[in-house]
Amino acid sequence: MDVLYFAWVRERIGVPRESVETQADTVAGLVEELRGREERYAVAFSDLSALRVALDQELAEFDAPLDGVREVAFFPPMTGG
Amino acid sequence: MDVLYFAWVRERIGVPRESVETQADTVAGLVEELRGREERYAVAFSDLSALRVALDQELAEFDAPLDGVREVAFFPPMTGG
């Protein structure tokens, strides 16, 4: 699936998007996998309360299932307006 | 003093303004005098709760003194905006 990063999440991980192969059932599971990859992921995902997630461009929770999802995006709380 | 009427008060009394000689101490006293003049005044001033008053172009209460006042205006509740 495609994994996208925005704002400081993007800066910490160093890329705006990447393709990820995962067996995780939920967003939380995917986050666990990513954290185990490299330090920069562990840093970016160290505090989930500071992050938001969207599945196929809709806001979701971290316990949401990944079944059928093609695009996951991680970002800090939005600051529009 | 000058007495001004607006909106339906003006229409009921039939003039937009007139000069009035009064001995009344308060607005309420002036209203009493006017009511006694003619039917059209009695009709216009029949329900004081439906009226507002301004003294020298500032909103006032019916028990306000007329001392030094040059212009009294009677009108229904305002409907600006």
Next chain:
Amino acid sequence: MRVLVQEAAFDVAQQMRDFGAPDMGAIVTFTGVVRDNDARNLTAMEIEHYPGMTQSALTRIAAQAQDRWNLGDVLVIHRYGRLRPGEQIMMVATAARHRKAAFEAAEFLMDYLKSRAPFWKKEITADAAEWVAARDEDESALKRW
């Protein structure tokens, strides 16, 4: 601050051209338009006012809003005379540092214009003319402030 009482139509765009101030991040405007009545036969809305008092009453209301919300700018325009459905009656604009203040100040201005500015509206139809009655909600809206 700009307070205009006029019979002529106004152009919102032109009024907003120089509106605002440095460091004011939020601008709110309200524009009132003559609506047709429920029977859809409104010919005109006639707006009477108290010439000697109107400008000073509006200026006082605008100054109160400016002080209370630290507005960087404030604008009030109110027309009088005979207006047709669809015509703009009035507008207010507020510029504040943050959105909450800009919204509150604009609502304050509207609540006070409704019940404390010396205007009276009359609805004219083909066969009748009726003064618009003040609504209890308009008077009680002032309690919020």
Next chain:
Amino acid sequence: MRVLVQEAAFDVAQQMRDFGAPDMGAIVTFTGVVRDNDARNLTAMEIEHYPGMTQSALTRIAAQAQDRWNLGDVLVIHRYGRLRPGEQIMMVATAARHRKAAFEAAEFLMDYLKSRAPFWKKEITADAAEWVAARDEDESALKRW
């Protein structure tokens, strides 16, 4: 309904030219402007967004407002990219029969744009660049609705 996500500047006057609808007596607009920071050394505000999601998120928020307040018209414009102090970031406009609905709908739009539209702001100064943090008040403002 009009929802625009764009890098280019917009002209409020031009956007408002055809705005509104018959029988809508109240029009409220909100315009957001880039404010300088407290140290008065802001060079630019950089606004990042999530291109695939932005338009649909804004459209959903606008449609919610339209349904809930029976708006005759609704407009949302939000820019992205590099903006200088004083530039307009975004605007919303609402047209309703009465003023209360027009104000509420505009405040609803702003509260949701702040916390539910995928934009992120970064303040650029001569020697630093810092992401603007979301404020707890902005999140809790949503509870009102």
